[in-house]
Amino acid sequence: MPAVRRMAPFLALTLALALAAWEPNASAAPEGQAMQKIKHVVVIMQENRSFDSYFGTYPGAAGLPRDARGQFTACLPSMRGPCHRPYHDTSLLNNGGPHGPNDAIGDIDGGRMDGFVRQAEAATSCPVSGTADPSCTSKRADVMGYHDRREIPLYWSYADNYVLQDHLFEPNLGWSLPSHLFLVSGWSARCASPTDPMSCENDLQLYDHLYDRKNDYAWTDLTYLLHKAKVPWAYYVEKGTQPDCDDGEMGCPPVMQSPSTPSIWNPLPGFATVRENDQLKNIQSLEQFHQAASTGKLPAVAWIAPNLADSEHPDASIATGQQYVNRLVTSLMCSPAWSSTAIFLAWDDWGGFYDHVPPPKVDANGFGLRVPGLVISPYAKRGYIDHQVLSFDSYTKFIEDVFLGGARIDPRTDGRPDRRPTVRESLRQLGDLRNSFDFGQRPRSPGVHCG
Numbered sequence: 001m002p003a004v005r006r007m008a009p010f011l012a013l014t015l016a017l018a019l020a021a022w023e024p025n026a027s028a029a030p031e032g033q034a035m036q037k038i039k040h041v042v043v044i045m046q047e048n049r050s051f052d053s054y055f056g057t058y059p060g061a062a063g064l065p066r067d068a069r070g071q072f073t074a075c076l077p078s079m080r081g082p083c084h085r086p087y088h089d090t091s092l093l094n095n096g097g098p099h100g101p102n103d104a105i106g107d108i109d110g111g112r113m114d115g116f117v118r119q120a121e122a123a124t125s126c127p128v129s130g131t132a133d134p135s136c137t138s139k140r141a142d143v144m145g146y147h148d149r150r151e152i153p154l155y156w157s158y159a160d161n162y163v164l165q166d167h168l169f170e171p172n173l174g175w176s177l178p179s180h181l182f183l184v185s186g187w188s189a190r191c192a193s194p195t196d197p198m199s200c201e202n203d204l205q206l207y208d209h210l211y212d213r214k215n216d217y218a219w220t221d222l223t224y225l226l227h228k229a230k231v232p233w234a235y236y237v238e239k240g241t242q243p244d245c246d247d248g249e250m251g252c253p254p255v256m257q258s259p260s261t262p263s264i265w266n267p268l269p270g271f272a273t274v275r276e277n278d279q280l281k282n283i284q285s286l287e288q289f290h291q292a293a294s295t296g297k298l299p300a301v302a303w304i305a306p307n308l309a310d311s312e313h314p315d316a317s318i319a320t321g322q323q324y325v326n327r328l329v330t331s332l333m334c335s336p337a338w339s340s341t342a343i344f345l346a347w348d349d350w351g352g353f354y355d356h357v358p359p360p361k362v363d364a365n366g367f368g369l370r371v372p373g374l375v376i377s378p379y380a381k382r383g384y385i386d387h388q389v390l391s392f393d394s395y396t397k398f399i400e401d402v403f404l405g406g407a408r409i410d411p412r413t414d415g416r417p418d419r420r421p422t423v424r425e426s427l428r429q430l431g432d433l434r435n436s437f438d439f440g441q442r443p444r445s446p447g448v449h450c451g
Helices: 008-020 031-037 051-055 101-111 116-122 153-161 176-185 222-228 272-276 286-294 318-333 392-403
Strands: 040-046 163-165 189-191 200-202 233-237 240-242 255-257 283-285 301-305 341-347 373-376 384-386
Touching: 040 176, 040 318, 040 392, 051 153, 101 116, 153 163, 153 318, 153 373, 176 222, 176 301, 176 392, 222 233, 222 272, 222 392, 233 286, 283 286, 286 301, 286 318, 318 341, 341 392
Parallel strands: 040 301, 040 341, 163 384, 233 283, 233 301
Antiparallel strands: 163 373, 189 200, 240 255, 341 373
16 A cells, blocks of 8 residues: 555644644743643653654755755775765665674664664664564665655645754664663663662663563653652553564564563663552553543653554564554544643664764763654744754653653752763753743644544
8 A cells, every 4th residue: 555545644644733833932931830830741662763864855854965966975995895875765674783882882883874774784683682682684685765744744834833853862872672761760780789779880781681581670860850849750661562572573572561570662661669659550551541530530740652563663664653643643632731731852872873073072881862752732932943962861861840840850869869971951962842832832733623
């Protein structure tokens, strides 16, 4: 079936979003009141796409460089023949490339950003082993392919009508598990003791954690601060499977995931503070999210993790992923909580796909490569491209500013000392997500029909 035909349901949504995009401005709220308009923050995390692979040709964004004739200037070296240029990939099923910490370093190649094709070509055989190693793939190299409005109309419509972030970087050099740990805690580490934060040492690999089940995360995460401040939170997990490594060809088949089981995309059950504070009940199923949205009982802070089929993780369908995200956003737009909600939509790592922007080096862990980021809210600026340097740490900082009075996950102040190299929310390079919002405008109507 042609891609356009499969995308037809999203074309109607595009029109609905456009019609709902304009609202008259109200008088500007005083600065002290502006952030108080946000009562709910929802972070939707998808999988394994670079910014250039999804928005490299989006007008006005820092996309794929072209010469005066409009031709792409990048041509990456290949081990098998001529160099590879970016090309329009019409397939809804992609392969991606290796994407462990060493692969990130290889792709970046000292800032030349030219290692993607060579690494994808080199990763042609994968031994069956008991170690999750995302640096291995055995499929055709398609890392220079990009999609546009024809394949991902939903995401481009969100960019048209809300906010696109074109300098959002994965917080770490590497794959999904460290990225999800950074998302909820600002760090990735290996702990000798399941309860002693000072026993934790910096680690971006953690490949064995899914096999020996040593999911002992003793350092402080954001939910610890939320719990102390009595701020309700939830981490919603879609039932189904997830990869027990980052490529199904590696001899480690997908495994079942559930809210109660620590896993790559669901790390919170492994945190000591979550267990000790009786917070495991806050890690819930996706059905509970839809129920909370429909009844107006959303918590103040929520994260949502997909299953493999809906994740866009190669080789899952990007059409299926959009349908899933559309359901989530529609539930939020049709919720009584919509008028006070901020949605952040991102992809957890670059998945080996090409991106031309060298990431800033902020500490020993990153940043990693650039990923797509979108902000959807009744207060989001319309059709705005945010060029600030951002990472998932920006989400944590925004949540802390809205709900915690600016408190940080800081071992010097949170009462739980640990050895993290950086308080990520305090990085001088980090932009301010408030730039994505216009709190002086009236809350915009939902961009969908709510029957």
